[in-house]
Amino acid sequence: MLPSRTVIAMKTLACDVLVVGLGPAGSSAARAAAHSGADVLAVDRRQAVGVPVQCAEYVPAQLVGQLGLGREYIVQPIAGMRTFLPDGSQTLTRTPGFTIRRDLLDQTLALAAARAGARLMLSTRAKTMAPDRTVILRGKSGGWFRVQPKVIIGADGPRSKVGRWVGAVNRNLLPGVQATLRLAQPLDCTEVYFDPVLYAGYGWCFPKGELANVGLGMRRDAAHPGSVHALLEDFVDRLRRAGKVVGEPVAHAAGWIPAEPVRQAVYGNMVLAGDAAGHTHPITGAGVFAAVSTGEMAGRWAARAAAAGDPDVLAGYEEEWRDLLADTLDRASRRRALMEERWDDFDRVIPSCWVAYRDYYAPAP
Ligand SMILES: Cc1cc2nc3c(=O)[nH]c(=O)nc-3n(C[C@H](O)[C@H](O)[C@H](O)COP(=O)(O)OP(=O)(O)OC[C@H]3O[C@@H](n4cnc5c(N)ncnc54)[C@H](O)[C@@H]3O)c2cc1C
Numbered sequence: 001m002l003p004s005r006t007v008i009a010m011k012t013l014a015c016d017v018l019v020v021g022l023g024p025a026g027s028s029a030a031r032a033a034a035h036s037g038a039d040v041l042a043v044d045r046r047q048a049v050g051v052p053v054q055c056a057e058y059v060p061a062q063l064v065g066q067l068g069l070g071r072e073y074i075v076q077p078i079a080g081m082r083t084f085l086p087d088g089s090q091t092l093t094r095t096p097g098f099t100i101r102r103d104l105l106d107q108t109l110a111l112a113a114a115r116a117g118a119r120l121m122l123s124t125r126a127k128t129m130a131p132d133r134t135v136i137l138r139g140k141s142g143g144w145f146r147v148q149p150k151v152i153i154g155a156d157g158p159r160s161k162v163g164r165w166v167g168a169v170n171r172n173l174l175p176g177v178q179a180t181l182r183l184a185q186p187l188d189c190t191e192v193y194f195d196p197v198l199y200a201g202y203g204w205c206f207p208k209g210e211l212a213n214v215g216l217g218m219r220r221d222a223a224h225p226g227s228v229h230a231l232l233e234d235f236v237d238r239l240r241r242a243g244k245v246v247g248e249p250v251a252h253a254a255g256w257i258p259a260e261p262v263r264q265a266v267y268g269n270m271v272l273a274g275d276a277a278g279h280t281h282p283i284t285g286a287g288v289f290a291a292v293s294t295g296e297m298a299g300r301w302a303a304r305a306a307a308a309g310d311p312d313v314l315a316g317y318e319e320e321w322r323d324l325l326a327d328t329l330d331r332a333s334r335r336r337a338l339m340e341e342r343w344d345d346f347d348r349v350i351p352s353c354w355v356a357y358r359d360y361y362a363p364a365p
Contacts, residue, residue: 009144010136010144010145010146011143011144011145011146012145012146012147013041013137013145013146013147014039014147015039015040015041015119015147015149016033016038016039016040016149016150016151016302016303016306016307017029017030017033017038017039017040017041017149017150017151017152017153017299017302017303017306018040018041018042018043018135018147018149018151018152018153019033019040019041019042019043019118019153019155019299020042020043020126020135020152020153020154020155020156020161020162021042021043021044021154021155021156021157021160021274021276022042022043022044022046022049022106022110022113022120022122022155023044023050023106023155023157023274023275023291024105024106024109024274024288024291024292024295025155025273025274025275025276025279025291025292025294025295025298026042026044026153026155026156026273026274026295027042027049027106027109027110027112027113027295028109028113028273028291028292028293028295028296028299029042029153029155029273029295029296029298029299029302030042030110030113030116030118030120030299031109031112031113031116031118031296031299032116032295032296032297032298032299032300032303033118033153033299033300033302033303033306034113034116034117034118034299034303035116035117035299036299036300036303036304036307037303037307038299038302038303038306038307040113040117040118040119040299041118041119041121041147041149042113042118042119042120042121043120043121043122043124043125043126043137044120044121044122044124045123045124045125045126046122046123047122047123048122049103049106049107049110049122050102050103050104050105050106050107050110051103052253053101053102053103053253054176054253054254054255055102055253055255055288056176056178056204056206056213056215057075057099057100057101057102057206057208057213058078058097058098058099058100058190058206058286059097059098059099059100059105059288059289060095060096060097060289061096061097061098062289063288063289063292064098066292066293067109067292069108069109069112070108072104072108073100073101073102073104073105073108074098074099074100075098075099075100075101075208075209076098076099076207076208076209077096077097077098077188078095078096078097078098078099078188078189078190078206078207079094079096079188079189080092080093080094080095080096080189080190081093081095081189081190081191081192081356082189082190082191082192083192083193083194083354083356083357084191084192084193084194085194085350086194086195086196091356091357092189093355093356097190099190099206099207099208099213102288105288109292121137121139122140123139123140124137124138124139124140124145125137125138126156126161126162129152129162129165132148133148133152133268133269133270134146134147134148135147135148135149135152149269149306150269150305150306150309150311151269151270151271151302151305151306151311151314152269152270152271153270153271153272153273153295153298153299153302154166154270154271154272154273154276154277155272155273155274155276155291155295155298156276157274157275157276158170158173158255158256158257158258158275158276158280159173159256160272160275160276162270162272162276163272163276163277165270166267166268166270166272167267168263168264168265168267168272168277170256170258170260170275170276170278171260172258172259172260172282173256173257173258173259174201174217174218174219174220174256174257174258174259174285175217175218175220175228175254175256175257176215176216176217176254176255176256176257176285177215177216177217177228177229177232177252177253177254178213178214178215178216178232178252178253178254179213179214179215179232179236179249179251179252180208180211180212180213180214180249180250180251180252180253181211181212181214181236181239181245181246181247181248181249181250182210182211182212182245182246182247182250183207183210183211183212183244183245183246184243184244184245184246186207186209186210187205187207187212187244188207189207190204190205190206190207191204191205191206191244192204192354192356193205193235194346194350194354196343196346197231197234198216198218198231198235199218199219199220199224199340199343200218200219200336200339200340200343201216201217201218201219202216202217202218202354203215203216203235204216204217205239205244205245211250212244212245213253214232214235214236214239214245215232215253216228216231216232216235217257217285218231219259219340236249257280257285257287258275258278258279258280258282258287259280259282259283259285259333259336260278260280260282260329260333261278261330261333262278262322262326262329262330262333263277263278264318265277265279265294265298265317265318265321266314266315266317266318268311269305269311269314271298271301271302271314271317272298273291273294273295273297273298273321274287274290274291274294274295275287275291277294277321278329279291279294279321279325279329281328281329281332282329282332282333282335282336283332283335283336283339283353283354283355284332284355290325293321293324293325294321294324294325297317297320297321297324298317298321300317301313301314301316301317301320302314302317304316331360331361335352335353335360336353338352338353339353
């Protein structure tokens with residue numbers, strides 16, 4: 001909120017496209033919009049792009065090829081994913097990818113946006129929006145700014161403020177918690193663990209060179225209360241006993257994972273992308289690929305709409321992101337509903353609700 005009864009000196013900033021958030025979605029949007037000729041201002045409340053990291057840091061190989069921004073952020077190649085069930089059985093899925101330094105990826109993307117001509121402002125928070133869609137920003141050292149862009153892109157993550165302004169909030173946020181530990185020996189695959197105590201979620205162990213990101217993401221509700229941090233400690237202990245990791249955590253991370261049904265992403269001259277739009281996969285929790293892809297699309301369509309002076313052009317973004325993601329996200333969202341409803345029937349529900357199993361891809365029952 002603006003301080004009441006205070007006269008504030010407010011500077012006006014001009015731009016065609018305002019991007020709120022410089023995560024993968026925002027930087028990709030800013031880069032694409034600037035590349036398409038728009039005058040772009042992109043802001044993030046963080047002091048440094050990508051810090052702190054709130055991610056298990058796995059990305060599919062396809063993303064690295066699509067970006068074409070070097071390989072500095074890559075830590076190790078991943079051959080596939082092993083899914084472990086409580087009875088000890090395991091399934092290997094060949095899904096090539098990489099574990100990465102997510103802070104470096106985010107910084108690489110932001111640098112690419114700046115190189116394309118976008119103006120980046122860090123330590124700058126989108127605070128409010130007036131009825132005429134003027135956005136009020138609060139910058140470093142308490143400076144206030146007013147900006148009335150032709151298009152606003154909300155790429156401000158799972159608890160998006162821009163989403164709130166247009167009445168499109170994520171209602172199904174899952175907690176994700178993580179500890180980073182030393183690996184006992186190198187792993188060439190990501191590992192995923194299902195267990196009845198991890199309600200409608202799973203534990204992960206993603207190798208990153210000599211380290212591993214060990215975490216869990218799951219549903220928490222009135223019927224399934226309790227501390228996810230305590231469950232994480234139990235999970236880490238389990239992996240220590242299994243001889244996968246050793247010692248004490250060297251880092252911790254936590255964040256929210258949207259698990260949303262498919263919904264609209266364009267609201268007049270405002271669009272949402274990435275986690276802000278609920279583009280995260282509701283079963284796996286993966287969202288970097290979707291954030292980069294939908295951010296890039298949003299930026300491209302925003303530049304076209306700004307050049308035409310016509311927000312109706314943004315309908316092209318709604319169509320394009322749906323073409324890429326809607327079927328996948330819709331299936332995952334339905335599987336999530338089933339998983340939550342039938343979790344008590346754990347042995348039967350997991351094969352139809354996890355991406356490693358053929359049943360997951362069968363027509364919905
Ligand atoms: C524990 C955990 C593990 C995960 N692991 C993986 C994984 O291994 N692989 C994967 O693909 N996905 C993973 N995800 C999901 C992935 O991190 C997200 O999908 C991804 O970060 C989405 O990118 P984004 O740009 O949409 O949002 P974000 O990365 O959240 O970026 C949003 C940005 O907006 C800024 N912002 C927010 N509000 C404002 C405001 N009012 N004004 C200005 N700036 C603002 C924030 O500071 C932030 O920089 C994980 C998530 C969690 C929580």
